[in-house]
Amino acid sequence: MSFDRSIKIAPSILASDFANFGAECAAVEAQGADWVHVDVMDGHFVPNITFGPETCKAIRPHIKGIMDVHLMIAPVDPYIEAFAGAGADVITAHLEAGPHIHRTLQAIRGAGAKAGLALNPGTGIDAVAHLLDMIDLVCVMTVTPGFGGQKFIHSQIEKVTALRQMIGERPIHIEIDGGVTPETAPLVSAAGADVLVAGSAVFKGGSVQNPAPYGDNIANIRAAAEAAA
Numbered sequence: 139m140s141f142d143r144s145i146k147i148a149p150s151i152l153a154s155d156f157a158n159f160g161a162e163c164a165a166v167e168a169q170g171a172d173w174v175h176v177d178v179m180d181g182h183f184v185p186n187i188t189f190g191p192e193t194c195k196a197i198r199p200h201i202k203g204i205m206d207v208h209l210m211i212a213p214v215d216p217y218i219e220a221f222a223g224a225g226a227d228v229i230t231a232h233l234e235a236g237p238h239i240h241r242t243l244q245a246i247r248g249a250g251a252k253a254g255l256a257l258n259p260g261t262g263i264d265a266v267a268h269l270l271d272m273i274d275l276v277c278v279m280t281v282t283p284g285f286g287g288q289k290f291i292h293s294q295i296e297k298v299t300a301l302r303q304m305i306g307e308r309p310i311h312i313e314i315d316g317g318v319t320p321e322t323a324p325l326v327s328a329a330g331a332d333v334l335v336a337g338s339a340v341f342k343g344g345s346v347q348n349p350a351p352y353g354d355n356i357a358n359i360r361a362a363a364e365a366a367a
């Protein structure tokens with residue numbers, strides 16, 4: 139997995155057909171997705187439940203590129219090996235998920251995956267300064283995690299700007315998750331984000347049988363982001 143700061147669109151399969159994950163992943167990749175974002179929720183850290191490592195393992199063969207696994211679970215550490223074994227390229231854990239994020243990030247890299255650190259909208263970036271050598275990605279949540287289709291929280295844009303400055307030349311991606319649309323994408327790409335997760339805005343209007351709208355949606359988000367980057 140090589141590093142660059144070009145804009146990458148990462149459709150979240152949370153907004154896809156749960157009975158058809160394999161085909162949905164293949165469809166968005168064929169329609170121009172760069173990464174596939176996989177939202178794992180436990181009904182404890184967030185008030186919603188999706189699926190676990192076995193599902194990730196099942197969809198892995200249907201993804202040619204990067205499988206980006208976002209863990210909205212607590213505790214995290216007991217499950218890292220399982221998600222890495224399922225073929226996750228990136229495993230992102232929340233700073234808020236437990237008291238020992240240092241150990242969690244170390245375990246993710248130790249398991250052979252890239253380490254991501256997610257921040258809820260109410261969390262500041264001070265801790266990130268102490269973790270810069272341990273992370274490959276920072277995920278700025280622009281909604282409260284738990285559900286797709288929520289409204290983008292504009293106060294997070296200044297967080298992205300500050301993180302971009304803090305990161306400097308280090309090879310650390312800034313990912314945005316929640317409420318990304320062609321209207322909000324330019325705001326975060328201008329602030330320095332390079333990975334844009336989008337669920338509803340990618341999957342709306344299309345299906346596995348009719349995937350062309352996925353392509354149009356991805357192209358529209360990308361064009362808006364690139365114009366402002």
Ligand code: DX5
Pocket residue numbers: 150152153175177208281282283284285286287288315316317318335336337338339
């Ligand atoms: C929210 C998830 C997001 C979500 C994004 O808890 O982490 O990845 O699927 O969905 P949209 O793009 O619909 O806000």
Ligand code: ZN
Pocket residue numbers: 150175176177208315335
């Ligand atoms: Zn997510």
